[in-house]
Amino acid sequence: MTALQPDRAVAVVGAGTMGQGIAQVALLAGHPVLLYDAMEGRAAKAAGAILDRLERRVARDGMSAADRDAAAARLRPVETLAQLAGAGLVIEAIVEQLPVKQKLFAELEPVVGPDCLLATNTSSLSVTAIGGALRRPGRFLGLHFFNPAPVLPLVEVVRGFATEEAAAERARATLAAWGKAPVRCADTPGFVVNRVARPFYAEAFRVYEERGADPATIDAVLRESGGFAMGPFELTDLIGQDVNEAVTRSVYEAFSHDRKFTPSLAQRRLVEAGLLGRKSGRGWYRHGADAVRPEPHTAEPCQAPAAVTLSGTLPAAAAVLPELIEAAGIEIRREDGGFGQLVLPGGTPLVLAFDEAGGDSVVRFDLALDYRTCTRVALAPSVTAPAADVAAATGLFQALGKKVSVLGDVPGAVVARTVAMLADFAEDAVGRGVADEADVDTAMRLGVNYPRGPLEWGRSLGPSWVCRLLRHLEAQYPGGRYAAGQALRRRAAAERSLLQS
Numbered sequence: 001m002t003a004l005q006p007d008r009a010v011a012v013v014g015a016g017t018m019g020q021g022i023a024q025v026a027l028l029a030g031h032p033v034l035l036y037d038a039m040e041g042r043a044a045k046a047a048g049a050i051l052d053r054l055e056r057r058v059a060r061d062g063m064s065a066a067d068r069d070a071a072a073a074r075l076r077p078v079e080t081l082a083q084l085a086g087a088g089l090v091i092e093a094i095v096e097q098l099p100v101k102q103k104l105f106a107e108l109e110p111v112v113g114p115d116c117l118l119a120t121n122t123s124s125l126s127v128t129a130i131g132g133a134l135r136r137p138g139r140f141l142g143l144h145f146f147n148p149a150p151v152l153p154l155v156e157v158v159r160g161f162a163t164e165e166a167a168a169e170r171a172r173a174t175l176a177a178w179g180k181a182p183v184r185c186a187d188t189p190g191f192v193v194n195r196v197a198r199p200f201y202a203e204a205f206r207v208y209e210e211r212g213a214d215p216a217t218i219d220a221v222l223r224e225s226g227g228f229a230m231g232p233f234e235l236t237d238l239i240g241q242d243v244n245e246a247v248t249r250s251v252y253e254a255f256s257h258d259r260k261f262t263p264s265l266a267q268r269r270l271v272e273a274g275l276l277g278r279k280s281g282r283g284w285y286r287h288g289a290d291a292v293r294p295e296p297h298t299a300e301p302c303q304a305p306a307a308v309t310l311s312g313t314l315p316a317a318a319a320v321l322p323e324l325i326e327a328a329g330i331e332i333r334r335e336d337g338g339f340g341q342l343v344l345p346g347g348t349p350l351v352l353a354f355d356e357a358g359g360d361s362v363v364r365f366d367l368a369l370d371y372r373t374c375t376r377v378a379l380a381p382s383v384t385a386p387a388a389d390v391a392a393a394t395g396l397f398q399a400l401g402k403k404v405s406v407l408g409d410v411p412g413a414v415v416a417r418t419v420a421m422l423a424d425f426a427e428d429a430v431g432r433g434v435a436d437e438a439d440v441d442t443a444m445r446l447g448v449n450y451p452r453g454p455l456e457w458g459r460s461l462g463p464s465w466v467c468r469l470l471r472h473l474e475a476q477y478p479g480g481r482y483a484a485g486q487a488l489r490r491r492a493a494a495e496r497s498l499l500q501s
C-alpha cells in the first residue's frame, strides 16, 4: 500500500499543543497543510507559532531559508471545516471528549472526498467509539503521536474495530515516509505504550508507599542500575502527576478495575493536594531555583568479604557476577546443587531479587541492566538479615566499583520487580494481539525511552525465572496483581520443556 503522495493536503483539526506539532511534521514531510481550530483566530495564531519554530530551525539546525519559505507557503490556516474538502488525510487533535470528537467527525465525513483517511490523535478514548459516529468507519483510525510530535519518532497506528486493513496500512506507510516510527496496534485501553508502561510507575509507587525507599533512591536505582533514562518519580513530575494519574485511571477503568492496573493512593494524594510536579513547583520533589534535590541513599564504605560461597548456578541475569567478584579479588568457593545463590560469610544467602529457597533471613540484590557497567546496585535485606552480612554484601558490590543503596525489606527489590511486571504486561499485550512482538519492544524503546524492549529483556532473564519471581510476589501480596498472564506462563512452560528435552 502506498503512502499518501506529498502533493495531497493533510488537514489538522485542533491547533493546540499536539495539532501544532503534527502540522509541523506533515509540513516538513512536504505536504500542503490545512490547519483548523474551533476557536476563532486560533489556527492563524498556531500557524504563526509553527513558522516561528521553523525560523529557529533555520537559525539553529541548518534548515535553508528556501525550505522554510516553501514550507511557509504550504501552510494554510482555515476558518471553516468546509475548507478541508481536498485533504487526503485529516488528523484530529481536539479536546479529549468522546461526544465532541464524534460530532466533529460526523460533520467532517460529508465534507471530505471518499479516499480521505480520517484519524484521531486520542490518547485514551476508544478509537472504535469515535469512529462509531461515521457512516463509513473503514477509513477511520487512530494515529497516536507523542509529545513533542516533531521530536519523538513513535506513532501508534491504531486499528479500530471497523478500520479497514488498507486504511491502516496506508497510514502506516505515510508515517514511515515522514520519517516516523509507526507501530501498528489494536484498539485496546492505553494502546501499547500507555498499557505496558503502567508497572513502571506502579511498582515504584508501591515500594515507596511501603516505605521500602524514598523517591530519590528509587529513581537512582532505576536509572543507575536499571538503565532507565529517568526514574518514575522524576518522570511523573515532568509529565504532570494529574496527567499521569489520569492515564492510569482511564486504563484501570477501561479494564473494569483489573487489579493489575490499580492506581496509587500516594499519587492520588499528590494530585488532590495540587502537587502536580514541575508545573506547580512541587510534586514528589520540590522544583524551582532554590529547590535542593534530595540525595539517594548511598551506603558508607564497608569491608568486602574475603570469600563468598557460590551454591549452584546463579540466574541468567546474574551469571556474570562470579567473574566480576573474582576479578575484584574476592575468593569464590563453589558448591554443587543448591538454589543458585551466593552465601555470605555469616551464612546468609545473597540472592537475585527473591529467595527461591524460601528462607527467612536473606539479602536480596537487585537486577541490573548490565552488572559490568552499572554504577549502582540496590540491596533489599530481610528484616532478619544479620547486620554483619548486610555490610558484607555492601562491601562486595562496592569492591566491584558500585555505589550501593540499601532498601527496606522489599520482595523483588525495585528493578527486578519492575522489569518482571513490564515483561508480563508486554507478553500479555502480544498474547492478546494488541501488537506484534517487534512493535511492542519498539514502542517501549521509542515511546518511553526504555533501555531494552520489555519482551527482549524478560526473555533474556528467562520466562521461567520471571514467572517464579511473580509467583513469589503474588504470595507476598495476594490478590492477583502479580499473577503472571497466560502468555508469560505459556512461554515459561515452553522454556521448561525445551530444557528437559
Ligand code: NAI
Pocket: 013, 014, 015, 016, 017, 018, 019, 036, 037, 038, 039, 042, 092, 093, 094, 095, 096, 100, 104, 121, 122, 123, 124, 144, 145, 146, 147
Ligand atoms: P490542547 O488543549 O493543547 O489543544 C486542543 C485544541 O483543540 C484547542 O486549540 C481547542 O481550541 C481545539 N478544539 C477544541 N474543540 C474543538 C472542536 N470541536 N473543533 C476544532 N477544534 C477544537 O490539547 P492537546 O494537548 O494538543 O491534545 C489534543 C489531543 O491530543 C487530545 O485528544 C489528547 O488526548 C491528545 N494527545 C495529547 C498529548 C499531549 O501530550 N498533550 C499526547 C498525545 C495525544
